[in-house]
Amino acid sequence: MLQEGKLYIGTSRKPDDSINKGEYLELKFGNRHGLITGATGTGKTVTLQILAEGFSNAGVPVFCADVKGDLSGIGAIGEPKDFLLKRAEQIGLTPYDFQEFPVIFWDLYGEKGHRVRTTMSEMGPLLLSRLMNATDAQEGVLNIAFKIADEGGLPLLDLKDLQALLNYMGDNASELSNQFGFISKSSVGSIQRELLILEQQGAEHFFGEPALKITDIMRTTNDGRGAISVLAADKLMMNPRLYATFLLWLLSELFEELPEVGDPDKPKLVFFFDEAHLLFNDAPKVLVERVEQVVRLIRSKGVGVYFVTQNPLDVPETVLAQLGNRVQHALRAYSPREQKAVKTAADTFRPNPDFNCAEVITNLGTGEALVSTLEGKGSPSMVERTLIRPPASRLGPLTEPERQKVIDVSPVRGLYDEDFDRESAYELLAKRAAKAAEQADAARQAQEQPAEETSEGSRWTLPGFGDDEPAAPSGRQARPRSSGYQRETIVEAAMKSVARTVATQVGRALVRGILGSLKR
Structure with a gap:
């Protein structure tokens, strides 16, 4: 089932439930971005997991957020459970091999992974305003x-x-x-x-030094696999605005730091943005426009961005139009908004004459999805009803000792775990305040002045901005300002x-x- 230069997603089914053919994502189109949507419990996390595995085996580094805590199992070898073996047999996946993947755990709080920081200067006023919901x-x-x-x-x-x-x-x-x-x-x-x-x-x-270096989430192993950076986001999700702002900052840093590469044979990095609706909730128009611009231009940097969310309506149309690789899990259609979401999802696919997309979306089973990826010269493939392949790594979370073992042998161990507080605005302003106080005391004592x-x-x-050094005495040349x-x-x-x-x-x-x- 595996093919050179392609990621195997699953096997499509015909309307009579017979097996059709394998569905793949071509690596050369991996930087054309994608969308994974579906209701809770329909299999979005597993789809994210198998895509991350495929990119890693192809030598592509991956960054993703672990919102519920169960994605950490990608760092452990899979277990031959009955329902996984049954799915592998259904889709003709032979041999079904289990493996563990090179994982680097990150955590803004430093509890379940290496610390992630940036500076206020790197964040900038616009993203900080977004974080603070400023007027x-x-x-x-x-x-x-x-x-x-x-x-x-x-x-x-x-x-x-x-x-x-x-x-x-x-x-x-x-x-x-x-x-x-x-x-x-x-x-x-x-x-x-x-x-x-x-x-x-x-x-x-989150704010301070040492700040995260982009190169540390773009590592590959000695055997050529891409490292999978997993951000522990279960606690971070208690502050969803911080979560969305952090991921947008990281995307912006990638845009700035990486050189132009055009259309590479495979991506330089793949970025999974889970709970993507948090990025766009109540976002000002200028921010949405800039997100659209970054998503459009970052493709030429070799970065693929994959939004993961429950509802395709969570993503603005201007951004949605740029997402060429689609995996649509089941949606519910009880309310008018849900019905609109089903219609929107169905309309974004290249139609398949064998079935009605809108009807199938509401009837998909767990681990089943409508799949359409880019092919040929970059045109979307005809949508297919697909059984998603089972993961090769563990389905479920690592235990705390297992997670700590991975952290202890991490290639970035010791680089970010300790704070570094160098002289900055706080210290400089404090020194100037102390100097001003001393000058004021001296002025009061020298009443003849x-x-x-x-x-x-x-x-x-x-x-x-004024008086870094005292004014030069009359008749002498003033010292140049530093x-x-x-x-x-x-x-x-x-x-x-x-x-x-x-x-x-x-x-x-x-x-x-x-x-x-x-x-x-």
């Missing part, structure tokens, strides 16, 4: 905060860095508004409250800020938030 005014303040950090040389790495910068912005809102645009103290306060909520929900585990000089010495500004910014009046700064904003602010914020951090 337009709050998103504007966040954009200003990131701009101040960029131009002031303040690394934003973790939550406390952004909190410290927001505190500074609130204390100096009037002066900074002249340079960067209006900063509302109420918006700053609202953002700070949202950051506290994120911290209580565990988001502080002119009032104007005292005011200049006690003023606290960000690096590059930041590279020239001293300028508030009016000049405001005019320059407006010009820069009109030309670049929106573009930089979107590119940074969706496609990764800005390269300087």
